[in-house]
Amino acid sequence: MTDKNGFFDLSKSTLTRRTALKGLAAGAGLGLAPGFVRYSQAxxxxxxxxxxxxxxxxxxxxxxxxxxxxxxxxxxxxxxxxxxxxxxxxxxxxxxxxxxxxxxxxxxxxxxxxxxxxxxxxxxxxxxxxxxxxxxxxxxxxxxxxxxxxxxxxxxxxxxxxxxxxxVKSQIESMAPWIAANAGKKVTQIFPDFAFGYDHRDYLPPALKAQGADVIAQIAIPPTESSFTKFFPQIPAETEVIYHVMVGPAVLTFVKELGEFYGPNRPQLFGFIDSLEATDINSPGLEFLDGSHFWEGSPRYAQADDSVAQKAYRTAVGIDDNGAAVGDPKDVSTAAHMxxxxxxxxxxxxxxxxxxxxxxxxxxxxxxxxxxxxxxxxxxxxxxxxxxxxxxxxxxxxxQNISKVEGGKLKVVHKTKIEDGLYExxxxxxxxxx
Amino acid sequence: MHFGPHLLLAALEGLVTSAVLALTALGLSLVFGVMRVVNVAHGEFFMLGAVLAWAITTAIGGHPALGFLAALVIAPLIVGAIALVAERLVLRRLNYNPEATIVATIGMLYIIQQLALTIYGPEARPVEPPFSYRILLPWFGYSGYKLSVIATSALLLIATWLVLTRTKIGLIMRATQYDSETAQAFGIPVGRVYGGVFALGAMLAAIAAALIVPISQAHYLMGQDPLLLSFIVVIIGGLGSLRGTVVAAVLIGLSDGIISMFFSPTLAKIIATLLVAMVLVFRPQGLFGTASR
The missing domain is CATH 3.40.50.2300 (Response regulator)
Known part of the structure; x- marks a missing residue:
């Protein structure tokens, strides 16, 4: 059925009307049959x-x-x-x-x-x-x-x-008091330029304001961006806390480049773990994060005070104490969300x-x-x-959990209460x- | 931050983009120039280079520089071999027909991408840079590795240029590009040249990817942006012109770095696309291309 150039040529096909009809009939029969016998008890x-x-x-x-x-x-x-x-x-x-x-x-x-x-x-x-x-x-x-x-x-x-x-709105409201009291009062926000980032852009400033802290700059980054150094000069020099929430495959680059830009004299960092979900916190270049804080929905690393239910859940899903797949320490889970x-x-x-x-x-x-x-x-x-x-x-x-990066692990240092995050x-x- | 240091940072970032882009686009340009094949799967060879670099560095272990150097040599060779097989099995059987090869390379794009997703997985995985020296400037710190990427890329571009202009292989390639039928009449094995050029194009993309992967991780979708930017560079520079490709890559890389730092990344993309439109209208053969005969 191919011509001399190797192309398919349908005009030379031998498909007749009769064979086509036969095929159709057989197909229809196959399609009907299982539906007929399955679940006859409704x-x-x-x-x-x-x-x-x-x-x-x-x-x-x-x-x-x-x-x-x-x-x-x-x-x-x-x-x-x-x-x-x-x-x-x-x-x-x-x-x-x-x-x-x-x-x-x-x-x-x-x-x-x-x-x-x-x-x-x-x-x-x-x-x-x-x-x-x-x-x-x-x-x-x-x-x-x-x-x-x-x-x-x-x-x-x-x-x-x-x-x-x-x-997100509730998460932010419940954590804003902790950020203002422990991290710093002058906050620069870095967020992805789409719906999820806008929740952070819109709800963090009023929540911090209520705690006597201020968002002094907001930097939106397109979600498809793969290089971030060019955005960092927009971070004001007086920034005390960088509040970062990034998503997508380039997040590791983001944190690494932040490290190269600032070196050891960095402002405090408060991030949503979304920036590093499914990423090993001990990856090369992330040493920079040591001592910084993250939001976690559910802690990635097993904690000393984990409930019986939490332990059973981790076993059932198949993640180890480091939040990676059992048997494959490199396969890090998205524990904070899943x-x-x-x-x-x-x-x-x-x-x-x-x-x-x-x-x-x-x-x-x-x-x-x-x-x-x-x-x-x-x-x-x-x-x-x-x-x-x-x-x-x-x-x-x-x-909500606020965790600190300590010795290559995330340790929960603060848990919010449900009432902290309720809003009108x-x-x-x-x-x-x- | 003051204007001066700000501009310096923008220019450095732009040069890193240019360096990687020039190598990637050169591969695309060679393939088109010599074979007249628009290789839509070019970005996937780039991605394969990065993924293989990750696999090789992980397998070797030890000092990061050791794994990285191995990756820089082995990953492009594997990608070149894969490209050669693809060329023999697919493109040659289509007689390099321009329309058919576009469709075929689109198919390759999806096959390679989905295989990478199946085998390698959806995560972005990092490769440790061979050295992590941080250059401390008075205003900001900058990665020493990024500067080395610019230097390496420049060296590789010069090497490619020397091969094309000073060696017999380069002469054969240029002859095939100039007029493949006459070249064949003079006994040049055009089929083999095509295979080699396609592999070389893919290898250049793979080298670029291996260089960039310690900066931005290996991910199965990472081939899309380089493909788009390479097309832009190749159209502006003129298909098949090495000089044009390099000039256009520097132009696009620097403007991307500077415009996106002082204005917005979206504006940088808009301007690059506008530039392509202008070039297509006023100088369809590209800045340095020669009009087709």
Whole structure:
């Protein structure tokens, strides 16, 4: 079927109408058959299908992989304990390429093709914001593990929830007093130039102001940037604290170049561990970070006072005391965020049980049952710590950890209280129609 | 920071970008000049160079300089071999047809990128620089390694130039570039020249990547930016012109460094793209290119 140049030539193909029809008929038969025999007892034994919108490729890929591992561990634990409402849980993974456009398509695909019960698992804020309208249109409950303030801002829609990880605004409010009291009063912010960075840009200055400290400069860096030295001259000389929160594969360069620029006479550093998730803190060039502080949702390194639940969770997910994969010390996890997948799945389980959830026709009931939740106690289902949940803004609030880099490890030096991070609700999703 | 030191820092950053860009773009330019193949997968050979550099330094261990030097030699050789195989298996079978090779190299781009994701993984992994001397200027510190990248790149560019202009291999390559049919008539094995040039182009990208990887980590998506910038450089400098490529790389690198430091990185990209548009309108053969015959 190739001509002398080696090109395929379809005109010489031997595909006739008859063979084409035969092929089509056979294909259709194959397609129908399994649907016919499967789950003839309707919903009683069919699994609950959770569509997992995963950052398998693109800049979020390191997070995506660990979100998948954590999710697999949580689903295994849930299924071993009898599933949800007596039904097993099945996770269907689709890659969103860490891209908002593709994210919306993936939500649509879950709704129309896979017919999943819910969609779950997104981290990057631009993907959440891009996908949320599709979730609303398809009336598909959409549980994100994103950390951004977009869900709690009530600017998305009633089908979007963030019950497993505290949002940035709350994190900042709870940690601002510590930053002002321990790190310094003149703060320069460095953040990525997109939605997640804007949460920091918008909420840190007022939170610090309330503590008598000031943000003296704000430096936005494009998320695709791979070299950072050129931005550092914008840092004012009187800066006492550099507050950095960076994402994406180039974060290590960012910290290294900061080290080259300042050397030993650096200002205090306070960073979100997002700048170094999935990166070994002992990588060459990071000695510069010694003595600096980081926010951590859940501590990467095992701590002396870890609860039994925390230890069990770490074992189940398969991370060692240094927060790396068991058996591969170089494969560092995204521990500060991925606990949210575990906890979110248990929230979904609780809400589905409260709603007596049977299938996609009960999605509205599931939304209302989730909104009715108020508290999650610390324990095997919530190993990061206790949380409260505000059903009006679909957001949970938990404790935050401030960790210090000491001897090549991160040691928790301060834990905030839930009350420190509570703020006035900006709206109410429950007034929206279902 | 005052204007003077600020400008110095901007220029240094710009020169590092230029140095790496010149090597990468030269590879792209050679492949196009000699073979008339637009190699869309060029950025992926760059990425492969970085990923292999990481693998080699990790495997060797010991003093960082040892692993780095090994990576600087071995990684380009492996990438060159992969490129040669790709050239034999794909491009040659398409008879170097311009349209078909564009589609084929797009395919290569995805295959290489996804293989890297599957085998190497999604993390950005660091390579330790061979030495970590920090040059202390009165206003700021600067990485000594970055300065060495500029020097190394300049040496490699001079070496490439010498090969192209002073050796028989260079003569054969230039003859093939000038008129491949006549070259063939004079007994030059054009097929083998093509294979060699494609491998050499990929190797130049791999060397550039091995040089940059101690500064910015190896990551499976890192080939996209160099590809885009290389195209910009090659279009401005003139396809197939070594001098044009180097001049354009310095121009783009410095303007990127300086504009993005004093204004914004987005503006630097806008200006570079505008420059490409202007060159295409007013001097389609590029600043130093010769009009096609």
């Amino acid at each position: 919903q009683s034994s069919a699994p609950i299908k959770i569509g997992f919108q995963s950052h398998r490729t693109g800049i979020g890929a390191a997070y995506g992989r660990w979100y998948e591992k954590t999710t697999a561990a949580a689903v295994k634990a849930i299924n071993a304990a009898g599933g949800i409402n007596g039904r097993q849980v099945e996770v269907i993974i689709e890659d969103d390429g860490t891209d908002p456009g593709r994210g919306a398509e993936v939500v649509g695909k879950f709704a129309t093709q896979h017919k999943t019960d819910i969609v779950f698992g997104t981290l990057f804020s631009h993907v959440v914001i891009g996908s949320a309208p599709a979730a609303g249109e398809n009336k598909m409950p959409y549980f994100v593990v994103s950390e951004g303030h977009h869900v709690a801002s009530t600017k998305l829609n009633r089908y979007v929830f963030q019950p497993g990880i505290t949002d 606990f949210g997948c575990w906890e979110t799945l248990y929230v979904v389980k609780k809400a589905m049980e409260d709603a007596g959830y049977k299938g996609p026709e009960d999605r509205a009931k599931l939304v209302e049952a989730t909104e009715a939740l108020t508290e999650f106690a610390e324990g095997p289902e919530h190993p990061q710590g206790p949380k409260t949940f505000n059903g009006k803004i679909h957001q949970c609030f938990g404790i 609700a900006e709206g109410d999703y429950t007034t929206q129609a279902l």
